[in-house]
């Protein structure tokens with residue numbers, strides 16, 4: 001882990017950074033850079049609801065092509081599936097030898113964007129949501145980030161990536177910057193999203209809730225047991241690790257957990273995980289994401305509607321109002 005003692009902010013001094021998009025990451029990164037003394041332009045589509053907030057924060061707001069024109073570094077912080085079209089629109093305006101930045105490696109790793117040969121291509125990927133990236137910065141703290149270089153046309157790509165990570169606050173005490181690659185970041189991120197935290201964990205919470213309710217347990221109690229306790233687990237794991245979490249719970253809970261976890265996450269689950277990881281070697285997921293966006297997100301809309309209409313959501317509303 002590199003910290004501020006290892007990171008030189010100088011490569012960004014006097015440079016102009018264009019941030020395309022002002023959503024989760026764009027807002028946080030633009031504001032952190034601005035507060036770190038970097039000149040920031042925000043690129044937004046005409047009519048964007050977010051232009052007023054960016055301007056009120058003292059940032060220059062321009063259409064994406066104009067924000068990118070002549071900037072030293074252009075970070076693409078709109079949804080991944082829209083980045084190829086955004087890149088195509090701004091490419092003619094990018095200065096020779098400028099740098100192109102990403103917060104996730106998908107478009108580069110799977111070849112959805114093939115940047116011009118004269119450009120540096122870097123990644124600084126904070127390992128958490130934009131709201132937390134911003135909050136930590138304003139508290140004088142930072143968020144762990146991965147840094148990577150896909151194309152080093154000028155020879156300055158790495159110093160620039162590390163200076164950018166420092167300006168985001170990622171080199172501060174308690175955080176740090178991990179050197180990585182576009183491939184490792186993309187594959188591990190997509191694997192986790194599908195097979196671990198964001199894909200498997202909600203699915204197992206739902207399955208546990210439904211199993212209890214089918215057996216006649218009050219849905220409110222099933223929700224408290226199978227869903228609400230996730231926060232207790234997450235806080236303990238964050239503070240003390242999995243080993244410390246086990247020591248912090250009752251002997252009854254720890255003994256029950258020792259007899260249950262391996263039965264659920266059995267050899268078949270591990271085999272499915274390996275299959276899901278192997279699928280990420282090809283670009284099928286990236287193509288499917290592009291097709292999903294082109295069809296106006298039918299899968300995401302259906303999944304959101306299903307979750308909203310579920311018995312689990314009804315129990316949550318009953319408990320929390």
Ligand SMILES: NC(=O)c1ccc[n+]([C@@H]2O[C@H](COP(=O)([O-])OP(=O)(O)OC[C@H]3O[C@@H](n4cnc5c(N)ncnc54)[C@H](OP(=O)(O)O)[C@@H]3O)[C@@H](O)[C@H]2O)c1
Pocket residue numbers: 020021022023024025026044045047048049050051064076077078079080082085086102103104125126127128129130131
């Ligand atoms: N979400 C996270 O916390 C997180 C964490 C780590 C990495 N990342 C990565 O960060 C990048 C940005 O993700 P995000 O979640 O921050 O995105 P997001 O919040 O969904 O981005 C929204 C912003 O993108 C703009 N935008 C959308 N489509 C556009 C288009 N076609 N042309 C121009 N601007 C467009 C929106 O413009 P309007 O204002 O006009 O709507 C808005 O300002 C992605 O590469 C993602 O993988 C995200």
